[in-house]
Amino acid sequence: MFYEAFQSAINDVDGSIDPKEIKEAWIGSLKTGGAQLGNLAPLLIEQVGLAGMPACSIENACSSSAYAFRYAYMAIKSGICDITLAGGVEKMNDLPRERNRYWLGVSGDVEWERLAGTNFPGVYAMMALRYMHEHGMKRERLAEVAVKNHKNGARNPDAQFRSEISLERALRAPMLAYPLTVFDSCPITDGAAVAILCRGDLASKYTDTPIRVIGSGAASDYLAIHDRKDLTTVAAAQKAADEAYKQAGVKPKEVDLAEVHDCFTIAEIMAYENCGFAGKGKGGELIKNGETEIGGKIPVNAGGGLKSKGHPIGATGVSQIYEVVKQLKGEAREKTRQVKGAEIGLTHSVGGSGGSACVHIFRR
Amino acid sequence: MTSYVSIPQYSNTIDQRYRLIAKKCKSCEIINFPPRQTCLECGSADFQNVKLSGRGRIYTFTIIGRGGAPTEFDDLQNMTGEYAVAIIELEEGPKVVAQLTDCHSNPNEIKIGMEVKAVIRRLYEQERIIRYGYKFKPIADG
Numbered sequence A: 001m002f003y004e005a006f007q008s009a010i011n012d013v014d015g016s017i018d019p020k021e022i023k024e025a026w027i028g029s030l031k032t033g034g035a036q037l038g039n040l041a042p043l044l045i046e047q048v049g050l051a052g053m054p055a056c057s058i059e060n061a062c063s064s065s066a067y068a069f070r071y072a073y074m075a076i077k078s079g080i081c082d083i084t085l086a087g088g089v090e091k092m093n094d095l096p097r098e099r100n101r102y103w104l105g106v107s108g109d110v111e112w113e114r115l116a117g118t119n120f121p122g123v124y125a126m127m128a129l130r131y132m133h134e135h136g137m138k139r140e141r142l143a144e145v146a147v148k149n150h151k152n153g154a155r156n157p158d159a160q161f162r163s164e165i166s167l168e169r170a171l172r173a174p175m176l177a178y179p180l181t182v183f184d185s186c187p188i189t190d191g192a193a194v195a196i197l198c199r200g201d202l203a204s205k206y207t208d209t210p211i212r213v214i215g216s217g218a219a220s221d222y223l224a225i226h227d228r229k230d231l232t233t234v235a236a237a238q239k240a241a242d243e244a245y246k247q248a249g250v251k252p253k254e255v256d257l258a259e260v261h262d263c264f265t266i267a268e269i270m271a272y273e274n275c276g277f278a279g280k281g282k283g284g285e286l287i288k289n290g291e292t293e294i295g296g297k298i299p300v301n302a303g304g305g306l307k308s309k310g311h312p313i314g315a316t317g318v319s320q321i322y323e324v325v326k327q328l329k330g331e332a333r334e335k336t337r338q339v340k341g342a343e344i345g346l347t348h349s350v351g352g353s354g355g356s357a358c359v360h361i362f363r364r
Numbered sequence B: 001m002t003s004y005v006s007i008p009q010y011s012n013t014i015d016q017r018y019r020l021i022a023k024k025c026k027s028c029e030i031i032n033f034p035p036r037q038t039c040l041e042c043g044s045a046d047f048q049n050v051k052l053s054g055r056g057r058i059y060t061f062t063i064i065g066r067g068g069a070p071t072e073f074d075d076l077q078n079m080t081g082e083y084a085v086a087i088i089e090l091e092e093g094p095k096v097v098a099q100l101t102d103c104h105s106n107p108n109e110i111k112i113g114m115e116v117k118a119v120i121r122r123l124y125e126q127e128r129i130i131r132y133g134y135k136f137k138p139i140a141d142g
């Protein structure tokens, strides 16, 4: 799987690149299979034929490969490397159900949160209910996020679920953790993603349409949700976005499209606010008015999001970057998904229930 | 498969789990619970123990659907099916995550703001030792 993603990244370079030109790699994974817990990155790099190259595994829950990308970017910025690789991989489908339930719960606070009996959907469900309570948002808004992301994913050849769902069906689906149904949640996914980064002044050697990283922000927060003052926002994502915007020198209204971390539908609503597309408590209005649809004011998750494209935990961060880069190059797979004339794109990645977050801004 | 909190590690938190002993910050006076290395508010590491009343209000909650619980709670779900988990805002200030007990796991019967109090119940079993700790029950129910 990682080999396939690697080959596809190499082939996707407009010019040509010798894989040996890559100087170092960072690879995100939660290692949910548990088959290779230590030293995963050297194994993967060896398997793509680059044994000997420095390679490092990054684990920051669901934001693992967003962080891998950040370090690959920083290595170039520091002047140490000219070309680096950021990737991610997760294999979840061949695990028995109870092992998946085990792995999925280890990215929040274990001692006082998980061992009180709550699971991941439960944590986001409690955030959703508090959000609805404080901001008077209706459950329909959550379901609308799922409907939109399925609609986009249905047209993405890389998506796991390629079927549309109706609002009615999303609302009537079985409860996973009240008020969230199975359609408010992302699926269990196998996947891999690879990005190749290059120093800005060398990029013209490989492509005529380089996409530049103009902002990279990251932040952390209290791991346990009971230690957070406000449960209706993801403070780490807010900080990461603020930092990325500051570096990029752009304003939220200048962003043409965003891929955000919709592990649960409520997370996308909060992401609208953390990325500055909506004011606090107003995220629901954005989806209600269709502003985040393709063709709307700020298309969000044109690739289908985690919801429909799938959420292979360690690979998700780079897979969001892949979608944004393709969109900015005007090469979205399946033309009906192309956001026309997009110049500035944003990726928003959240680890666990908000313990870590990483935001990148790109410009064509 | 279970996430592992060893018996000694669990025993170290018996004061919190059975008796709700919290850490009051000597510098800013806020109450930290569950205990932390440094104060949530000011970062100080200087605390004194205080006992919490165990009374509080539901800040938010959820109902964990059938078959979705963390694996440690499989036995519980086999017996009771879905169950309610809440964040409780204790009257002394801190928030805790805990199961609700002695009430129906029905979203129409549980309300944000509802008064609850702590009771000691069986949480889960690991290494053949039953782990007990606090759950919360509605005060109106007695």
Ligand SMILES: [Zn+2]
Pocket: B025, B026, B027, B028, B029, B030, B039, B040, B041, B042, B043, B044
């Ligand atoms: Zn303090």
